[in-house]
Amino acid sequence: METAEATITLNNAGISKVLLETSGVLAAMAKDTETIEKIAEVLVSAYRKGNKMVLFGNGGSAADAQHLATELLGGFTNHSRKSLPALALTTDTSALTAIGNDYNFEEVFSRQVDAMVNAGDVVIAISTSGNSKNILKGALAAKARKATVVAFTGADGGKLKDICDIALRVPSNNTPRVQEAHITVGHIVCAIVEQMVGVPA
Numbered sequence: 089m090e091t092a093e094a095t096i097t098l099n100n101a102g103i104s105k106v107l108l109e110t111s112g113v114l115a116a117m118a119k120d121t122e123t124i125e126k127i128a129e130v131l132v133s134a135y136r137k138g139n140k141m142v143l144f145g146n147g148g149s150a151a152d153a154q155h156l157a158t159e160l161l162g163g164f165t166n167h168s169r170k171s172l173p174a175l176a177l178t179t180d181t182s183a184l185t186a187i188g189n190d191y192n193f194e195e196v197f198s199r200q201v202d203a204m205v206n207a208g209d210v211v212i213a214i215s216t217s218g219n220s221k222n223i224l225k226g227a228l229a230a231k232a233r234k235a236t237v238v239a240f241t242g243a244d245g246g247k248l249k250d251i252c253d254i255a256l257r258v259p260s261n262n263t264p265r266v267q268e269a270h271i272t273v274g275h276i277v278c279a280i281v282e283q284m285v286g287v288p289a
Contacts, residue, residue, distance in 0.1 A: 218246020
């Protein structure tokens, strides 16, 4: 398991090292795909019942939330299907700055969850450490709303793993490697969901 942030040497060997680290993390995940299957299953079930996917994260994880929401709102590989409802709570700068300023930055996702999430929705909380306070509060708010809460996190899982219904724990503590695995898993899940519930427009 990769545990330290890599120092990249600007040469072929240094670049190859990073690529091999990434492939090694993904290969380790390929030995146990049950968690990925469960995530896809709960999303397929939610969509078939008329519910939606909601995602949030900080920094690179915020970008991942937006990326994966777009794959289902638009088309992942099937551009002739109907749009599937997916919402990233990281995109409304007015909401983020107002809540952060008027309340506390720890509340930026929980207050949006209180307004946007319904029972039966699937909420994906993304945190490489599993300990970001605003992510934890958002996940707890989603549980209170009776949503299924999925964690995308790193090897330790932090406090987030204990809050969520399903925890995807990438076997690395190296933030870039964890983020790379998150988007790969997200793409796999989007492909399965699109195949199972994507109907022609």
